[in-house]
Amino acid sequence: MKLSQSLLKNILESAIFASPSPLSVEELLSLFADEEKPTRQQIQTLIKELQNDYATRPLEVVEVASGYRFQVRAKFSPWISKMWQDKPPKLSRAMLETLAIIAYRQPVTRAEIEAIRGVVVSTQIIKALFDRDWIVVVGHREVPGRPALLATTREFLDAFSLKGLADLPPLAALRDLDTIEAELATTNRVEKE
C-alpha cells in the first residue's frame, strides 16, 4: 500500500526528530516496509519541502555529514545557552558510577566494571567517557579476548578539580571495597530473576 505524501512527510519529520543522531536517506528508507517504500528521490523532495516549511520556524532541518537533523536557529542561542551556563551538564548516575570505578580501580576492564556494578555497562557510557577524554586505553589484559584496560586521564583530574589520583578520597572513608567484596563472596548465593 502506498502511503499518502502527507503521511510520508510526517513520518520523515518524526523520524528525524526522534533519532538521537542525524539520519541519512538510506536510514530513512529502512523505516518503510517494501510495499510502502518511497524512492530516494521522493524522500529528498519531501525533505526539501520540510526545509521550506521550517523556514519561518525557530528550528531548521540541516544536512550534516551523516544525514539530516533538526537544529535550533543560531539567533536563539543567547537564551538557549543559559541552559548550559547555569548548571554543569548533568552526568547520569550510570556514567558517574562507571567513572568512579575506573578512577579507583584503574586499570580495569569493562567486564570488571560490570562485575562490580552488577549490570551491563553500556557502550554509550564508555564512548561518552572517551569523548570527554576522561578515560584512555592503557593496555590489554592478557586473558582471552585481550580486553582493553581503562584508566583515567589528566583531563578527568582537571574536570573534577583533582591534582592527582592521590587526591581521590580514600575509599576506606566510605568503606573498604575489599572488605565488602570479601563479605559478598561469603554471602554469595545463586539467585535468579
Add this chain to the structure above:
Amino acid sequence: MKLSQSLLKNILESAIFASPSPLSVEELLSLFADEEKPTRQQIQTLIKELQNDYATRPLEVVEVASGYRFQVRAKFSPWISKMWQDKPPKLSRAMLETLAIIAYRQPVTRAEIEAIRGVVVSTQIIKALFDRDWIVVVGHREVPGRPALLATTREFLDAFSLKGLADLPPLAALRDLDTIEAELATTNRVEKE
C-alpha cells in the same frame, strides 16, 4: 526591554526542543534576563498556544513530572520504532511488581517489598531500577541494620508520562480485615476435609 510575544514563544519552543530533559516553568523562566522576564502566567499561556499550534503536527507538547517536552505522536511509532534494531527490553513482571510496590508504598525497604511479593527481590532488579534512575535511596529505616528506604524519582514519572504520583493508576481497594473475618465466619461451615 520586553520581548514580543512571538519571540517569547519561539524561545520557549526552541528551549523545550533543545533541552535533553523536560523543562519546568521555573527552568524556562531562568532563561530570561531580569528586564525581559515574562510572568509564569505568560509562559503557561504561551505553552497552551504552542500545544494548539502543534495539534495538527506529528509532534506534541506534553507535560510530565519534571516539565514540558516534545514527543512524537503515537501514530508514528510503527515507523519510528524501526530505527532501533532491538526493541527495548520488556520490563519483567518481577521488575514491574517491585516498581509498583515502591511507587505506591514509598518509602519502602527491600524487606517490605519481599514481604508483599512473598519472594526474595533479586539484586538484579533493584540494580536495574537504580540504573534507570527510576528509584533512589531516600533514607534509612531506624531499625536494626538501618535498611535503605527506596522511593521513585521524577525520571520514573517522566518515563511513564506521569505528572505526579497521583496520576498512577488507582490501586485496588483492600477489603478490611474485619469484613474478611466476618465473611470467613460464614464460609467456615463450607470448609470440609
Add this chain to the structure above:
Amino acid sequence: MTELVIDTPDDVLLDSQQALARVYDEFITQVPEDLYIPPDALAVFLEAFEGPLDLLLYLIRKQNLDILDIPIAEITRQYISYIELMQELNIDLAAEYLLMAALLAEIKSRLLLPKPKNPEAEEEDPRAELIRRLQEYERFKKAAEDLGDLPQEGRDIFLTHVEPPVRELLATEPFVGDFSLLLEAMRDVLQRAQLQKSHIIAEEGLSLEQRFREVLARLASGETVIFYELFTVKEGRIGVVVTFMAILELLKQKMIELVQESVFAPIYVREYRELA
C-alpha cells in the same frame, strides 16, 4: 498467563507403579488429575509464577474462587501436589515455595482442631493472615500490570532530539564539577553492594601491572613519598611483596628513584628526574 495443558496421557505417566511423590506419608502413584503437566512444561510453568503467593492466586482463580472463600484443604492439597511433583522432578524450587507449603499445612491442621467452646478465647481465623497477604499481593500484581500498560518512553513514546544552536561556547565549555559527585556515586555503589547480598564478584588477584600504575599514580604529581607509605599493611604479605616487586621493577626501568639524605634517614620515593 497461558492456560496449561491438563491432558493426562496415562501411558506416559505410569510406566511403572512407582511412586511419583510422597505427600504426608502417602505415596502418590498418579499425578493428580487436574494437575498433570508434562515435566518440561512444569519448569516453564513454575517460571511463570512470581512466587508462592502468585501460584496460590493462580490455583484459586483457576477455580473461580474468591480469595475470601478459599477451601483451604483443597487448595493446600493442590499446592502441595505441585510442590512435591516439582521436587520429584528435580526442578529447582525456591525456599519460599516450601515455606508456603508448610504454612498451608499448618493452617489446615488448625482449622481441623475443634473450636474452643469459650467464645472469649476466640482466635483469629488461621486463614485471615494468608488472605490478607494474598489480597495485598494481588493488588500489587494488578498495579504492576497497570504500570506495564502505561505508555513507556522508548517503547511507545519517542522523544525528540534537537541540536542546540551553534555556538562556540557550547563546544568549549568545560565540565565543571567537583569530586563529591563521583564520591557520591561510589558511595551508592558500595551502599548497594551492601544492600545486595548476592552480588558476585570474582576474586581479583593482586596484579603487578596494576601495582605499577598505582605506584606511578601516587607519584604522578611530582610529590615525594616516604617509602613505607607505598605499602598497605592490610593487603598482607602478598600485597607487600607485590608492591616491593613493583618498586624494584620501576627502579630498574628508571621510572622512579629512591632518595636518602643520609644513612638510616628515611627513604623517599619520587618520579625519576633526568639530571640536567
